[in-house]
Amino acid sequence: MFRWLSAPLACIVVAGNAASAEQVRIDLIERQVTPPPILSNLIAPPPDLGVAGARVALSDIATTGRFLGHEYRLNETIVAPDDDFLAAARAALADGARLLVVKAPPADLLALADLPDAAGAVIFNTAAPDDSLRGDDCRANVLHTTPSLSMRADALSQFALKKQWTDLAMVHGPNPEDAAFADAIRASLTKFGIGLKGEADWKFDADMRRVASAEVPLFTQDLPEHDMLIVADERGDFGRYIAYNTWQARPLAGSEGIMPRGWSPVVENWGAAQLQGRFRDAAHRDMLVQDFGAWAAVAAIGEAVTRAGTADPGALRDYILSDQFRLAGFLGTPLSFRGWDGQMRQPIPLVTERAVVNVAPLEGFLHQRSELDTLGTDLPTTTCTKFGVAR
Amino acid sequence: MTPRRCLLALSTSLTLALTLAGPALADEIWVTNELDDTISVIDVDTLAVTATYPTGQRPRGVTFSRDISRLYICASDSNAVQVMDPETGEILHDLPSGADPEQFVISPDDRLLYIANEDDAITTVVDTESRKVVAQIDVGIEPEGMGISPDGKIQITTSETTNMAHWIDTETQQIIANTLVDSRPRHAEFSPDGKELWVSAEVGGTVSIFDVATQAELAKISFALPNIRPEKLQPVGMRFSPDGARVFVALGPADHIAVVDVATRAVTDYILVGRRVWHLAFSPDNTKLFTTNGVSGDVTVIDVASLTPVKTIKVGRFPWGASARPTD
Incomplete structure (x- = not known):
């Protein structure tokens, strides 16, 4: 279907750079929060939680890009707990950011999505699990790579x-x-x-x-x-x-x-051991669910740019939400996105600290479209109206 | 592999060899058991397991030398390609393989092994006689599928995460072309006449066919089975029938083998086998096809004339690769 080596790459529309490699700019924007106190003294969240996953995905997609003439760039904007998140987001958008990988609480995420400059952007929510973000508060420019509650x-x-x-x-x-x-x-x-x-x-x-x-x-x-x-x-x-x-x-x-859990360090089948190994080599720690959310967002961008042959945010969003999109997500079933609320379809591993006990959807839970849609809010019950998909 | 482990494996294999091994009296299929660190030997006539030999850790890719005098085994977690004497089951020595070898292919002149180093994004070329690394070629992330043209001039490495087939000129050991395929390519096979290259894409659910002369895509094959979700139809291992008329495609978690007519590109049959089918090998007389079924831990034997499964043979845990050993 695509003849990459013979086809000119003229359809890539990324502003600014007219060099031989086409630039694809991805922005990671994180709102840091002060971790709440917990009873145990043992556990502290890693400082690069999430970001580390985006970095691994960037090197994953960079090889395909190198062979195809796409040069991916990851800009990281980390906003400290006391700093102005929206001002930082505004500055990134003004600078041309249109593919945004965001780790922020729901209120910050929505404020960002509602900025005028964000109207034509594609925003990936990599960390907030709230169902409201996929329901009444959904936004057409926000896709979700972390599973809902x-x-x-x-x-x-x-x-x-x-x-x-x-x-x-x-x-x-x-x-x-x-x-x-x-x-x-x-x-x-x-x-x-x-x-x-x-x-x-x-x-x-x-x-x-x-x-x-x-x-x-x-x-x-x-x-x-x-x-x-x-x-x-x-x-x-x-x-x-x-x-x-x-x-x-x-x-x-x-x-x-x-x-x-959306991901866990104990997931090892379906080639996951290789992703876990790449992540450990790069970050020197285990890959957690927020890392996977950021990894999936950047990997989805890479897959869409490769297959759709464009870096135009609107065209990428259309491709990601289409039936053609399939992301190899190391969970045994290709990952895709729901057309009615922007949620990434994914299997949910049921894990202990040491092993995967089972993976949902469990055998026998059937669905007329995709068994993955037995998990979470399905088309007939969605309250999201921003995606223009008829119930 | 540490020297200590090597010695241990050697002595165990000697013990087993004394009790079980000998010259092949019948054609055999050799199967690697990924989670048992063993190889099972199946007698093609009796369809029984006649020997089980210890290997290095996590054996996956397996192939006989073209003269059948040696068996090469990718011991992925031992970071070695092991060379086994098929007469005795004894590990003769390791070849330098690079890290995490998963699959490989041997050159038509029986001398060079092209090895996919899954964790390092490298194809390693090893001279099996001098036991030296001849070249290392940068390819995409998670290289796996390995094919070589019948004339030995082009080697193909597919990379699972980069989603490409890399065309390597074996004279210069340089990549001459990269072709995009669907998501997570797993296996590459040349047609016996060397004119076509077939590449399976596990997550994409397709097999892409390329014209070897121009690297242009000729066709893309999809699969469909009633009552099985499209996303479960995940093509992995493939084999051409020796006459080049058909391709047998293992469909992974769909638990079926698809039969593709090469001339028309049509899928003509689906054959039910065991669970999570990985790879395939024909019996040397081409009348039977053996499939490795990872999750069910067995091998399905298919009668090639009638395209029906005739027997299931229990082997070790997670059988993965398969290679045929003719009697002579």
């Missing part, structure tokens, strides 16, 4: 159904992220017809490194009989102290135990 929740529901562990209980933390994940879990359990037998609110402010063994059995004692206990603790605050301290001997799921 409902995709992760549906992955867990499919697992519970497959195991026939359908009597569930849930404990959730006090933070907005915990409430959002708990909401997604409740909605998903309803969708799949699974009962939630009881819930408990984590309110303790004791130092759990010392007293978990005393507090957690009492905390979980009143929960009704259940097969599996869901923990909604998205910051990784108290959840780690629940395991082996519960009143009943039950497996954990959600933010602890078996975790539905």
Whole structure:
């Protein structure tokens, strides 16, 4: 279909450079946030979380670009917690940035997307999982390369159904992220017809490194009989102290135990071991879900430029949202994007700290279009109206 | 491979060789078991496993020398190509292979091995006689599929992440052309007459056919099976029938082999095999086709005349590559 070596590359439209290699400019914009305090002293998020994934993807696509005459450039704009995010974003757009890979909280992401200069840009949300960004607050110029909370929740529901562990209980933390994940879990359990037998609110402010063994059995004692206990603790605050301290001997799921994740260092099949190896060589640490979100965004840009033969943002967006687009994402099934809300379709690995237990969509969950659409918000139920796709 | 591990492997293989090995009494298919670090030997007549030999770590690509006197094994995680004596199952020595060798192809004159170094984006050329690296050629990321033209003049390396077939002139060891294929190319095969190059793309779900003389794309083949999602139809290993009339394509997690008519480019048959089928080998008399089924850990035997599966043979964990050894 494409005859690259014989075809002239005249269709590439990148402003400025008329040298032999066509320049494709990608901008990574990160809003740094001060990490919230958590109970354990052990874990600190790596400073290059996300950015490192974009860098690996850039070197992945640069080789194809080198052979085809596309030169990719990654500009990194990192905005400190106290600095003005929108001013930095405005400056990047004024400088010509139109392919944006963004790691920012929802409010900053939307403010950026609504800037006049961003109207013709393609923005990849690589880190915010909120379903509202794919629903009522969706934007035509924002695509999402990190799974929504409902995709992760549906992955867990499919697992519970497959195991026939359908009597569930849930404990959730006090933070907005915990409430959002708990909401997604409740909605998903309803969708799949699974009962939630009881819930408990984590309110303790004791130092759990010392007293978990005393507090957690009492905390979980009143929960009704259940097969599996869901923990909604998205910051990784108290959840780690629940395991082996519960009143009943039950497996954990959600933010602890078996975790539905967009990516994990334990994913190794489908060539993933090679990506994990490249990432470790480059970043000297494991590849986490935010790294994968940024990797997928830059890889998607590269795939679209290669196949569509253009760097025009509008044409790239059209190609990425088309049926032709297939991204090799090391998860066993090609990745693509939903035409109704811009969410990347992806399998969701269900992982422990040490292994992939299963991968959703699980076998037997069928769909008329793509089994990946059994995860998250499907076309008939979307509340996003910005993509012009008829229900 | 450390010297200690090498010795261990050597002594184990000697023990096994004493009990199991001997000159081939019948044609054989040799299969690498990726997660067992072994090779299974299948008797083509009895369809039974007659020997299992230890190898280096994570054996994948496997091929006999053209004179069948040696077996070459890509021991990916040992970062070595191992040379095995097929009479005894003994590892004779390692060849310098570069890091993480996955697949390779031997030159028609039986002397040079072209090796894909998956982690290093390099094709390494090794002289099997002097055991020296002759050349290292920069290719795309995650090189895997390796083909060589029947006249030995063009070597093809496909790169999984760069999505290209790299055309290497074997006289200069330089890339002379790069052709874009669909996503995640896995395997490259020349037609027996050397006129066509076929490249499978696992994620793209297609096989691209190129004219070797001009490197122009002649056709692209897609696959379709009722009740199997298009994204599960992932072409990987391929083999031409010896008469060049048909190509057998392994479809990975679709658990089928597709049969493609070369003249019309039409897919004429789909044959159900085991789970996650990787690669294929014909029996030396060309009446049977053996497929390695990674997830089910077995080999399916297909009767080539009727295109029906006739037997499933249990081998080791995650069988990957396959190569045929004729009796003589």
